Amino acid sequence: MDKFVVRGGNPLLGTIKVSGAKNSALPCMAAAILTEDEVILENIPQVHDIETERKLLTSMGAEVELGYGRAQHRTSIQCAILSDPVAKYEIVKTMRASSLVLGPLIARTGIARVAMPGGCAIGGRPIDLHIKGLEAMGATITQDHGYLEARTDRLKGAHIVFDKITVTGTEDLLMAATLAEGETLFENCAREPEVTDLAALLIAMGAKIEGAGTGTIRVQGVAKLHGARHKINPDRIEAGTFLLAGAITGGDLNIDCCEPEHLGSLIAKLEQCGVRIDVGKDNIRVRSGGDLKASDISTEEYPGFPTDMQAQFMALATQAEGTTTVTENIFENRFMHVQELIRMGANITVSGRTATIRGKTPLQSAAVMCSDLRASASLVLAALVADGESILDRVYHMDRGYERLEEKLRGVGAQIRRMGDVFSKR
Numbered sequence: 001m002d003k004f005v006v007r008g009g010n011p012l013l014g015t016i017k018v019s020g021a022k023n024s025a026l027p028c029m030a031a032a033i034l035t036e037d038e039v040i041l042e043n044i045p046q047v048h049d050i051e052t053e054r055k056l057l058t059s060m061g062a063e064v065e066l067g068y069g070r071a072q073h074r075t076s077i078q079c080a081i082l083s084d085p086v087a088k089y090e091i092v093k094t095m096r097a098s099s100l101v102l103g104p105l106i107a108r109t110g111i112a113r114v115a116m117p118g119g120c121a122i123g124g125r126p127i128d129l130h131i132k133g134l135e136a137m138g139a140t141i142t143q144d145h146g147y148l149e150a151r152t153d154r155l156k157g158a159h160i161v162f163d164k165i166t167v168t169g170t171e172d173l174l175m176a177a178t179l180a181e182g183e184t185l186f187e188n189c190a191r192e193p194e195v196t197d198l199a200a201l202l203i204a205m206g207a208k209i210e211g212a213g214t215g216t217i218r219v220q221g222v223a224k225l226h227g228a229r230h231k232i233n234p235d236r237i238e239a240g241t242f243l244l245a246g247a248i249t250g251g252d253l254n255i256d257c258c259e260p261e262h263l264g265s266l267i268a269k270l271e272q273c274g275v276r277i278d279v280g281k282d283n284i285r286v287r288s289g290g291d292l293k294a295s296d297i298s299t300e301e302y303p304g305f306p307t308d309m310q311a312q313f314m315a316l317a318t319q320a321e322g323t324t325t326v327t328e329n330i331f332e333n334r335f336m337h338v339q340e341l342i343r344m345g346a347n348i349t350v351s352g353r354t355a356t357i358r359g360k361t362p363l364q365s366a367a368v369m370c371s372d373l374r375a376s377a378s379l380v381l382a383a384l385v386a387d388g389e390s391i392l393d394r395v396y397h398m399d400r401g402y403e404r405l406e407e408k409l410r411g412v413g414a415q416i417r418r419m420g421d422v423f424s425k426r
């Protein structure tokens with residue numbers, strides 16, 4: 001398994017380019033199931049989860065081209081015939097977001113067999129709200145040896161109020177509703193930019209959708225959807241991670257090709273911490289504004305402070321003067337990075353869903369273990385300011401959602417390199 005070797009102490013200086021959003025690309029790739037025509041997606045990130053989605057769609061009978069040539073980062077998907085509408089456990093167990101094919105499959109073919117996604121490091125990750133919504137639209141769903149089997153003659157529009165705000169639940173059911181008979185009204189929807197990005201693709205494919213990006217979405221079902229070409233949003237979490245990298249190292253970093261308006265809550269929080277932020281049209285400049293000040297966060301659904309930035313912010317909080325409380329309201333076990341940060345010298349205590357960080361504490365380099373995508377990013381940020389050389393193990397977690405992270409960071413002065421095991425394959 002590959003490792004990162006990071007020597008701390010360098011302020012990051014220069015320009016770093018943001019890739020397309022993994023969490024937009026995944027539902028948009030699944031949306032191609034809804035039509036027999038070709039769907040072309042541009043600005044696709046070169047990350048492992050995209051390769052997993054390619055395998056999943058191909059296993060069901062889709063033709064998928066995935067090109068990462070210099071000008072490309074694009075995929076062409078054609079689901080002319082879905083010969084095997086089954087999302088197999090071997091693939092689903094490596095990527096929970098595979099459940100995003102459930103809604104499109106049942107809407108397009110009237111039948112779907114999807115392995116139930118297990119939990120993951122950050123929580124149980126149930127999909128009961130996906131199931132409840134599809135049943136409300138007329139699907140019959142049974143559980144069979146670890147698989148969900150869904151059947152329907154044709155989905156029918158319904159009035160669905162989400163018990164909890166769910167991002168992929170909103171996306172899954174939104175896709176299903178585009179081909180349902182009649183109108184579907186969704187309330188208490190997720191408002192994340194990834195939902196809006198998916199809706200833009202679906203509308204380009206001929207779907208009739210109003211209200212994406214708000215809590216209430218109205219869909220008029222249509223008989224068929226056609227192909228489209230769509231450019232994926234920039235990855236707001238990758239951009240946010242780089243903002244924190246510039247702040248924690250006391251550098252002067254320009255985050256290019258991003259969407260600043262998707263980062264409002266993080267930018268406001270960093271300014272409260274005393275970080276200097278200059279916002280451009282599609283870039284953000286981050287500079288040190290002197291000593292970092294402590295400022296509490298509590299994760300909320302968009303546009304609140306994103307749970308996907310919680311671990312990274314905690315690394316920054318170890319360098320802030322004062323006491324920071326971090327409350328994780330979305331997932332029940334998203335503090336896997338805490339013990340590793342403590343091993344690097346951080347002063348953190350946890351009580352229930354709240355972590356208390358006392359700073360500023362100098363961090364010491366150490367051998368640490370990555371546990372999930374964003375916890376891994378937190379450890380990279382900590383290693384960038386720790387004294388000496390840290391070894392981060394199991395960086396495959398990062399490869400799932402960050403494109404060429406070590407190359408991008410090295411390009412702005414970080415001392416970071418990938419160390420492959422003799423037997424590991426890239």
Ligand code: EPZ
Nearest residue numbers: 023097125126127128129130165166167168169330331373
């Ligand atoms: C999406 O996960 C993202 N993944 C996550 O990003 C992100 O952390 C999360 O949204 C929250 O923003 C993708 O988009 C592929 P949820 P998702 O459904 O949709 C509960 C990353 O690091 N819930 O919004 O799975 C659930 O347990 C990943 O890129 C139910 O109870 O998250 C959680 O407590 C990690 N029943 C809360 O809702 C359901 O049917 C929010 O989960 C669905 C969700």
